[in-house]
Amino acid sequence: MLYIFCLLSPLLYLFTSPSVASEPLSTEAAMEAVALPEVDVVAEVNGQKIGRQELSELLIESFGEQALDVLIRRAIIYQQAQKLGITVDPQEVTERLNKLLDGEINALVKARGMKDSSELAEEIKQMGMDLPTMRERMAARIRKGMETELLAEKIVERTVIVTEEELQQAFEEEYGEKIEACQIVVSTKKEAEDLLKKLKAGADFETLARNESIDRLSAAGGGRIRPFGPKEGVFGPATAKLEKGEISDIIKTDEGYHILKVINKKPRAHEKFKDVRPELEKLVKQRTVKKRLGPWLASLLERADIKKYLATY
Template identity: 30%
Template sequence: MSFRTKSLLYLFFFMLVAIVSAVQYASAADKNAILAEVGPYKLDAKTFEEQIKSLPPQLQMMVAQNPQAKEQFVERWTQITLLAMKARDMKLDQDPEVKSRIEDLKNSLLAQEIIRKEIDKDIPVSDQEAKEFYEKNKAEFSQPEMIKARHILIRPQGNSEKAWKEAEAKAKDIKKKLEKGADFAQLAKQYSEDPGTKDKGGELGLFPKGRMVPEFEKAAFALKVGEISAPVKTQFGYHIIKVEEKKPAETKPLKDVMSQVKQMVKMEKQQNELEKLIDQIKTKYPVKIHKDAISALQVESPAQTQAVPHPTKSK
């Protein structure tokens, strides 16, 4: 398993247990100023601060700088507490499905606390460790050759040979206008039939090899900066391509990514510590995974919208 894959799994685990970090629990301790009360529940300053710290940094800054945001947060707490009290009056907390979900939330919160106490701590990373990691994972800091381009797409009106010939003829006429000095972006806005880029003058942005369909990619990467292609036929129609910038493949030097590398090494160490902790716990609480039952599960995929014709590869 690659470092990137393991890291994504590790982050996904942290995200799962962090979801409940903002769940509202009232504190019964009266050690700080009381900000709000709902029946027997109280929100004190200490609990408020802990809940704010669980928010993303941008939201933390917003609450810190905006008194109204603080009031809205407290108001939100009162609303949630009121709704929870009503749910208890309706005995929803005794519903088997709700009880199961509450237990899941409790498990997630407890798992988060274990990680915070045992794993999420300051772990030193030396320059030598960072260098060794960088050398083993240089691909993580490599950027492939990329180009920035625009295109004008002319689609055939139907799939007949005549329709394709008419589309090609129209594309060739547009190419002649460009050869006479017409502005590419203006012609793209006027003629292109790619709704995703038409209003942006045909701009596709930067992209590496492997992103576009083969015919488009071959033609685009063969062009020099400022050069405009002849009409290129793909499954979507005829494209006229203009390359505006080329970026050669490169690997970022260690000095430019040192802080990032050290953070990745720290994450790897934390990941190893987490795996050791889980293996240790398994000796006391054996785990059984029933793969046959998992394979038999039927999970519905969300509805997908139909893709708009574009030179990117079909999925």
């Protein structure tokens, strides 16, 4: 949800940088640039000075509407937090930032096919920066947005009442029996029937998943999907009686026609409900807050008296 409270992703600038074609200045414009007070100069290019006003105009032209919406959302959330007496500890913000940045950096390492962050650090070093400095700059860029997000979560959390039914459901999801499976998804029943014949004839499931499945997210991992319980959704009952390595019949959903292969079955964990209840309450609250956050903010925006003057800037 951070995108609601920040202008841009912190990794947007890591290995790309915006380039703006600059036309030659007229003699008058060049004289004006040279005459700029030093405090208003943000850069010099071969003696030509670029002023703060020029930078501001470009940023407003490029991101003005989007940035203004971010500031409006932040203002509304801070007003609501002040009204309710809700604050955020700076340490909370730092901890959330570190968790986010660790995830972003790990994702970048994986996306670039690197072994670990040391390879990323070396690549960043070649760009004239070090990894700790990069983290600091990323954190500074999104810290205000993170603080706003935490405030919003705390406000919404006050409205959440966790029921016993939700706790029991969460307990089953977290500690109940789990089926690990991979899938192939196609658009038509005929395609699914043809694939099922190939699988029964000995075709490799993961290879077919990578090449034929229309769900490209799972296809990239050979069809692997999130583990599910034997009573969960459509997949649970359809695979509950299958043994490891067995293949399901064709399963119809809104996404298409699925064929599943059971990779493993994990038995119910030994934890007792009463022992993990506090953890479950926290988990259910987090899920509910995440689900309610968007509609809650939209409702605040609808009721707020907002006037925009950017068009007349």
